[in-house]
Each structure stands twice: as structure tokens, then as C-alpha cells.
Amino acid sequence: MSREQVFADVRRALAARKGQAPRTPEAPYAIAAMDASERLARFLTRAVQHACSVERLDAIAQVPAAVQAYLEAHALPLQIASARPLAALDWPSVITRDTGAAVMQTRTAVSLAAAGIAESGTLAMCSGPDSPITHNFVPEYHIVVLREADIVAAQEDVWQRLRAGGAMPRAVNLIAGPSRTGDVEQTIQIGAHGPRAVHILLVGS
């Protein structure tokens, strides 16, 4: 009933505006074209500006060793919540992996980014059975694996990839660094409710 009411009110209001046809938006806003090395450079600059740390790897097989070193350097338990494709890598037996949703005790998650956006230095994460949403928000330390080849120029390139892939993921999380707040005296404080650190493992091609 409210639905009909709201639509009736909207249509009555619009009828009064008849003849003032809305202007059709012009060509979409486009950012300047970037080649692969420009995309990489811009992504790195922006990601670091957003307080991400970045470590470059040559191959995805190096991820487990890099994660182990990170956990040890930060004195973290050798337990991770992990995206399923990454959990299948060859891990040292001391590190336990859980591919389910993050729980209160989860301190570190290792995720696989769907894309990196050069324009804003943002990670694009797509949820699904292999990549829980909670891994992005619950842990204190978020390690994100990003393939260099997945760095695109702009958000619009990510949308194009999603359309090509068919269904829209349940959640698309664009992440620009660790969580923060300016709510106490406008002083930016890193580590609000989400991760206190975002560490990107950038895997070259």
C-alpha cells in the first residue's frame, strides 16, 4: 500500500513537470589513459598514501613465506583466516589456515584481491564462497594478495569486469588502507573498527 502511495505521489509530482525533459547525460567521465607501468606506479603511490604497506613478490608461490615472515615480525599467532585459493598453496606446517568466516579471535586474514584500482590506490574485493567478507573487516591485520596484472586504471574497469563475469558479487568491498576515524577532535587515528594494518603482497607477472 505504501509502495502504491509513494509511486502515486512521485508520478503526480513529475506530471507537473511535463515538457521539462531531463537532459541525457553526456559521454561518461573518463580518466586519462594509463599504460601498465603508469597504472602500477599510481597504484603504489596511492596505496602507500592510504597507509598500506607493500611488499613485492615474483610468484604466488612466495606468498606463504612472506606471510610467515609478516606474522613473526608482528609477533602474531601463526593462524590465519585465508581465502580458499590461497589456502591451497604450499604452506609451512606451522601455519594453520581457516577458510571460513572470521571470528572474534581472528587476528590475521590473508585475502586475494579481485583488482587494484590505480586511480585511487584501492583494493577491490569480491565476496563469495572462496572469499568471506568478514576477512576484510574483523581481523587486526589484513594481508592482501594482488596480482600486478589485475591493476586496472579506474573503478569503471572493475565494473566492466564484473559485468563480463555475469552476476554481481554479494558484496564488493573497495578498500583504501587500514580503518580510521577522525571523530575525536578531527585527529585521524588509524585502527578504528576494522584492520589496523593493510599489507599488500603484490605479485609480479
Add this chain to the structure above:
Amino acid sequence: MSAPGGSFESRAALALKDPSLQKALGNFKPLFVAKRASAIAELPDFEALRERAAQIKNAVLGELDVWLERYASAVEAAGGKVHFASDAAEAREIILGICRDANAKTICKGKSMVSEEIALNPALEAEGYEVVETDLGEYIIQLAQEAPSHIIAPAIHKTREQVADLFEAHHPGRPREESVAGLVNEARHVLRDKFFEADVGITGGNFLIAETGSSVIVTNEGNGDLSQTLARVHIVTSGIERVLPTLDDLSVFLRILARSATGQDTECYTTISTGPRRAGDPDGPQEYHVVLVDNGRSKMLGGKFHDMLRCIRCGACMNHCPVYSAIGGHAYGWVYPGPMGAILTPLFNGMAEHYDLPNACTLNGRCQSVCPVKIPLTELIRTLRSEQVKAGLMPARQRTLLAAWGWVARHPDLYHALERFGTRLLRARAGRAGRIKSLPGAGAWTQVRDLPAPQGDTFIEQWQAQRGKS
């Protein structure tokens, strides 16, 4: 969550004399203005983006029924449910119904101005739900039992010491924290349990995407995401004007929103949610509801205040408003302060009840010069004033004085004589300093500043002298 009582005038007078509010306002203003300016400057063409954003909004508003239908069908195709509410009471009833059906006890909330607009928290609390605001600023004012004083930074009026006092009083058994880092960490620990306990998560919806049936939230803290992901039921509250056609349109708005709001190039988290948890998903809510609120918006559609519906609630207008930065948000008396509130509050809640709001504006135009969707705010404020006059709402004293001025202005000889007399009188009163320290009938002005005395001859005298020369 009460807004302060009294008239605008009395609230503004109190605000001007409140030392901690003045300290807080002094901290905030230079920061927001400078950060926005540098975030805008690094864009190749902000003007083109503004223009495009305004065009997209105009196009959607012109066919709002079509886009709402497409959006609702897409949400339903993704397994979500869309509810429409004509007014605040209906919106509250719908949300209460969802919470009852979910057998909820604890409700976590991300920041939502629509939920403030429909006064949701008192309604939920009256039915016995534990309602937890999880945005740090909203959490602080929830503890203080106050309304937000800024739409982006709700607790902007609180100093660090006041936050420390509130936390000490409400978090028994914890040592008093004084530093920003300590206070943020304390809130993180206290709210963590609530996120995991919550049965229902309520968030706003900055944008709604017709192409995919998605709702979009933009945050820095990650609180909205924890609220909507860990609860069994996610409820999105948004206004009917928030729909956008496509994800590409969304990108236009994401480029301007953070820059205009906080001066960041992007917020930390932008989340696009589509429907409830799917088969095989390890997390996410089991139910996904969108409550779309009209509450006066369709009355603005197609009318004199149509342009205001483009508003994306970034807060740039209040950050650049000299009146807002002198008196803060509470003086405006409702959830939307600053220039946006000066327009929305009288439209939603009555022009007579909020007569002062559009009149407490210098029409300096800074708000509209920074508005990312090019809303002609000063023009709308002027239109509101003229509507108020047409409705006979202007106070008698003001009406009489204006009528007298109008009569004199139609008699040029008298007008010029009075002008010559007046300028000389003012100059005599000012004395050698050239400044008037007090003036009968203008005490409110001279109480806080001097009135500069007129210099030299009147304009007409000079005009006539110049003409004589050439």
C-alpha cells in the same frame, strides 16, 4: 537523542557563549576547508565532474518512478526486499516489524541520516531493543544523549576531554583514557562484542544502484560493514531520491563525495551490497531489506525546491558556512544543520515553525560554490524567504519597517535628504575614530563589533559632482 529546545535565536546565542563548542568549532573549520581544497585541486577537472553529477541527478529525478521501479525489481531479483514508506511513522513501523519478525534483541547501527530523520532510535528503544550506534561520532553522542551536530562528523562539538568524561562514565572498570588513540581503542574494544552480538544491522544507503539492485555505503571506520555483515538481518534505510542508474554513475559520485565531505581522495571503505547471503557464502546477512523513505521528498519533486533533491549529504555546505562555523549544528534544531538544514528543515517540518532558519543566512554563496551537485542553495534560501512572506509569516516589526522603507524609496527627494542627514549623523556619532561603538536600535550589531561610519559624501552627491565635471 533530543535536539536542544528553545528558539533558533536563543540556541544560537547560547552556542556563541559556549566555550567548549567554540573551541571545537575553531579546530574543525580550517581543517575541512583546506583539506577539501587540496583534494579538489589534484583532480584534472572537478568542474566537469560536478556538472556531470548534477546532470545524472537531474536525469534520474526527472524519471524517478522509472528508476525506482528498476531498482526495486533488481533488489528483488537478488533476493532482497524493498519497502516503501510515505512518512517517518510508516518507516519506523516497517523497521520495527522486521526486527520483531527477526526476534531481535541487539541492533547495531552504521551512520544513517535517514534514521535520524525518522527518529528511529527512540522507537526501537521503546520496544526494548538494545540499540548501539557504532560510528564513533554517533556512539559518542548516543552516550551523551544528544543529536548529531554535523552530518559527517556528528560529535564535532565535543572536545577530547568531554569524550574522555563520557567514556569514563559509561565504561565502568576501564581506566580513564585521555589520548585520541586511547579513546579510539577503547571504543573499538567495547563495540567489538556488540558487533558479534547483534541480530540486526541497520545502515544508511549513500547510493542505490538500479543496474544491480545494490546499496552503497561509504565509511572510514569499517563499522557499517561489521554491522551489516555480522548480523542475521541487514536493513538499509535511504531516501527515494538516492537511486542512480548504473555503477558507472556511482563512480562519478564516489570521486566527488569523499573530496567534498572530508577532503579525502576516497574514504577507506566503499561497500556495494547486493541481496542477502547466497548459497555457499560463509558470511553475510540471511535477510536483506531496503526501506525507502519519502517523508516529504515527493512534495519537493517537480516544485520550487526540486534541485535540493540532488543533495548527496556530503556536508561541504556547512563546512564552508560562516553561520554554521559560528554556532555549530545544534542551533539549527533538527538533524540537518547548515545551509542544507536551512532549506530541508522548514520544508520537512514547517516554514512557520522554522521561520528563522532561511533568514539566518548572509547569502554569501560559499555553500553553493562548493556544492558538488551544484544546488543553488542561496537561491533556494531566497525562494523560501519569499514563500514565508507570501504566507504572511514575516514578523510585524520587520514588515512595518520594510513597508516604511519601501514608501520612502518611492519618494527619491525625501530618500536622498534622509540619506544625507543619516550619513552625517552617523559620522558625527563616530567621532574621530570613524567607528561607532554603540547605536540605539542596533545594539545586537554593535554588541559584538563596531559599525564603520560612512565616509565622504553620499553616492548621489558624488554622482552629481562627477556628472558636473564631465
